[in-house]
Amino acid sequence: MLQEKYAHQLLESERPDQLYKYLFNDLPENKAYYQKSINQTVNAVIDHLETRSTPYSGASVDQIRERFSRLQAEHPEGNSLQIVLEELKELYLNDAISFHNTKYVAHLNCPILIPTLAAEVIISAINTSMDTWDQSAGGTFIELKLIEWTLDKIGYPENADGVFTSGGTQSNMMGLLLARDHFISNNYSIDPGMDGLPAEATKFRIFCSEVSHFSLKKNAALLGLGQNSVVSVAVNDKYQMDTEALEEAIIKEKSLGNIPIAVVGTAGTTDFGSIDPLYAMAAVADQYKIWFHVDAAYGGGLILSDKHKEKLKGIELSDSATIDYHKTFFQPVSSSGFFMRDKSYINYIKYHADYLNSKEQEEEGIPNMVKKSIQTTRRFDALKLWVSLRTMGTQRLGQYIDDIIELAQRTSLMLRNRAKFEVLNHPEISAVVFRYNPLPNTKTDVCALNAYIRKSMFDEGKALIASTKVEGKVYLKFTLLNPVTQLSDMQEIVDHIERHGHNYFIKN
Ligand SMILES: Cc1ncc(COP(=O)(O)O)c(C=O)c1O
Incomplete structure (x- = not known):
């Protein structure tokens, strides 16, 4: 109900039912506005599909910048959605890059499945947040089922676990974060979660191929290890890590007084799509007692193919893995997963907030996903994959x-x-x-x-x-x-x- 004291601020024509029609709820006029808005928006998208036959319009940066130079983001009275959509055509849609176009063959952007767009309608309208059971209820079990499904495809043992993330960069960060804290916990008498890094952390070394993704270096910096902690190992003529060079690099770093903590294999390098020899790398990681993470952000989709899934063999031996559903599972941005072979690893980042996921709730067996994620509020991206798998079949x-x-x-x-x-x-x-x-x-x-x-x-x-x-x-x-x-x-x-x-x- 509109409060008396604010009533004078309304425009003459704006009755309370009009003022609040923009909020998603069960009032009849709001439902009508919602339905009309979604229909108008779908029509704008269809119009985009019908008017653009090329992946890009060819507009220059200056042309597009010029359009924005005359615009203010703020509009005191607002406009009808139809007018805003018309404006959006000029500002964005007419020149958007079309990943669905058959002549778009540039970056790792896939065309997306229509069932995912149906799921997006529900995701954004219901606006579930995946951090806690009391904000997600059944959504939590949908995500858990998909995690279970992916873990099974990876071939991890029973005790494995995972969580949806915003992308490969975040999943790789979680891999390196757990690798770092696992190493510290096992080798120093400090708790990294409480005490931070030991002085020796400046000597920690992470090994990946010279054609691995830049997020490894960026994440190493964010984790306080510095980009120089990442040692680039040579590749063979197929752009796969040379495992002899890996061993040599580990031995060399040790001889310099540095401390190997992790090896990262890439299953699908960004440039070449090459897959590192995961078995051999797992053996090296095992020999030196260091973490083995597999970045399968690109190659993860091979788990869907009976013909090609063999190429990922060895991923099941890793301690953790990254798979991007928004690359090779035809999902809209964002949709990615982080997976670990032992669910206890997540204890390195677990945090109980009394207002959100108290210890008591955990003891009661309430599944609060926030303990597994580095995000708090988190989108229900899992629903897109769920609807895809159940409408299309694997x-x-x-x-x-x-x-x-x-x-x-x-x-x-x-x-x-x-x-x-x-x-x-x-x-x-x-x-x-x-x-x-x-x-x-x-x-x-x-x-x-x-x-x-x-x-x-x-x-x-x-x-x-x-x-x-x-x-x-x-x-x-x-x-x-x-x-x-x-x-x-x-x-x-x-x-x-x-x-x-x-x-x-x-x-x-
Ligand atoms: C091999 C690899 N790992 C990680 C990433 C980062 O993924 P995202 O862009 O989803 O953060 C990419 C992105 O292209 C990639 O190719």
């Missing part, structure tokens, strides 16, 4: 994975058959790294040429590809995550690359 998802891997292999072959291209990898998952080099024995600046191609393709918007550097040289990259994309799409994209490459020579 077999279809496995087929999607098989299709993108086959497309990557055929694309790599197609590029190898074109004389003007150099291809660096045979895709284990779905990334192809290559460069355009039509005149190999000339003084052409091949890096400048390929950087030009990537930028002009973005500026044109007809097809989006990525670039990266390998041993200091610029390469182009396809990340194939769309099962609808066909080899003919890839041929067209390669034709665009050749056209822009040709233009480079005309201009230079």
